[in-house]
Amino acid sequence: MKRVNHFGLPLFVLVFTAGLIGYLLGSSRDQSVQESQVRAASLNQATAGDQPAASSSKTPVYSPVKARARGFYAPNTEDLGPNEMRLIACGTGMPTARPKQAASCWLLELGNGDKFIFDVGTGSNERIAAMQIPYNYLDKVFLSHLHTDHFGDLDALFVSGALGGRQKPLRVWGPSGDTPERGTKYALDHLRKALTWDLDGRKGITDPRGYHLEIHEFDYKGMNHIVYQENGVTIRSWPAIHSLDGPVSYSLEWNGMKFVFGGDTYPNKWFDEYARNSDLAIHECFISVPDMITKFQFTPQSALSVGTQIHTAPEAFGKVMSRIKPRMAVAYHFFNDYDTETGIYERVRSTYDGPLSLSIDYMVWNITKDDIRVRMAVFDEDVWPPPATEKPQLPDATQRIPYSNEIRNGKLDMKNVLQPIYDEINEKYKLNEKQD
Ligand SMILES: [Zn+2]
Numbered sequence: 001m002k003r004v005n006h007f008g009l010p011l012f013v014l015v016f017t018a019g020l021i022g023y024l025l026g027s028s029r030d031q032s033v034q035e036s037q038v039r040a041a042s043l044n045q046a047t048a049g050d051q052p053a054a055s056s057s058k059t060p061v062y063s064p065v066k067a068r069a070r071g072f073y074a075p076n077t078e079d080l081g082p083n084e085m086r087l088i089a090c091g092t093g094m095p096t097a098r099p100k101q102a103a104s105c106w107l108l109e110l111g112n113g114d115k116f117i118f119d120v121g122t123g124s125n126e127r128i129a130a131m132q133i134p135y136n137y138l139d140k141v142f143l144s145h146l147h148t149d150h151f152g153d154l155d156a157l158f159v160s161g162a163l164g165g166r167q168k169p170l171r172v173w174g175p176s177g178d179t180p181e182r183g184t185k186y187a188l189d190h191l192r193k194a195l196t197w198d199l200d201g202r203k204g205i206t207d208p209r210g211y212h213l214e215i216h217e218f219d220y221k222g223m224n225h226i227v228y229q230e231n232g233v234t235i236r237s238w239p240a241i242h243s244l245d246g247p248v249s250y251s252l253e254w255n256g257m258k259f260v261f262g263g264d265t266y267p268n269k270w271f272d273e274y275a276r277n278s279d280l281a282i283h284e285c286f287i288s289v290p291d292m293i294t295k296f297q298f299t300p301q302s303a304l305s306v307g308t309q310i311h312t313a314p315e316a317f318g319k320v321m322s323r324i325k326p327r328m329a330v331a332y333h334f335f336n337d338y339d340t341e342t343g344i345y346e347r348v349r350s351t352y353d354g355p356l357s358l359s360i361d362y363m364v365w366n367i368t369k370d371d372i373r374v375r376m377a378v379f380d381e382d383v384w385p386p387p388a389t390e391k392p393q394l395p396d397a398t399q400r401i402p403y404s405n406e407i408r409n410g411k412l413d414m415k416n417v418l419q420p421i422y423d424e425i426n427e428k429y430k431l432n433e434k435q436d
């Protein structure tokens, strides 16, 4: 087995290097570069000294003044083909916070214009924002289960998405539980209640249409059961085995292609059956037990239990993928660092030798029937909200909830200081707005 990460290079360097190598070998942007990138980004199957052969006979024309094709994905710069899927890892990590990896979140864009978010774990909302997609297109979320590392940023996406231009309710699908209190509807009804102060304070001030949750709870025991079917897209669910009754896995089928998201689960017979024939399959691949003990401070007893029984150990991940044989296997739910990646890789490779991505946040897959291209996104830190795609609706100012007199009377007099702002904006936009 060829290995690339002898030097402890971060994965994005490998991806970029592989892309460059592929390009210099004369591959076209859409064909063999992609193949070489799949090989390298899918972890460590090619090295600089082990270059993939170029399959294109085209000789590239270089120029000192012309830009070459990019080896990375820059949000909001590429069209999506009508028969193409683009998957972006907006969270690949753990419930414990770290800047490098948010918790589980997968943004899937389809060539028909539909976009789906699978899980919205803690910290993932800013990754979603980095993709610069208008929030009106990001109105569908599918939750695998109700651990915070899978839905902990739902409140953030709900409120900041509305403020950022989502002019419609946020639609959320998720499983029931073995009791009503353990189901998605209970969780989100109470999440909405927890946001009472936040939402009340926005009444009468901004476009109100986005501040609604549309909750679709379905039976967690449904077997390959259809939970969504619109616009040529079919999403099915089946049970996962993790922590308590309730978690599920999903498949999405569209245009002859199949995407699978396992959520968190011990390897199970339903995934083994329903995830077959997938173009890309995501399954958890937990931190290795030795790393859990030495780096994550688990006791050996807890590490064994959590790392192999509640979750899927890397060796078991490999076994699952050997059985279902996706066109691309995607592993997540481990801290992917220079000193952990090789260990995970060896363990997965002890049971699986097919196409593999050991994911990290901002990894991007472009999937067509002929090709799967893997790259890293390079994004702008300075994003502002993307445009609202419909005309903003002015709020009904009578809906504003006033301060009490006691609080209102504490205001310092700033009228003279603030009036020039009103004058400037009223003149520029032909308005007649007045201070409170
Ligand atoms: Zn979980």
Ligand SMILES: [Zn+2]
Residues within 6 Å of the ligand: 095, 104, 147, 149, 150, 264, 333
């Ligand atoms: Zn998890």
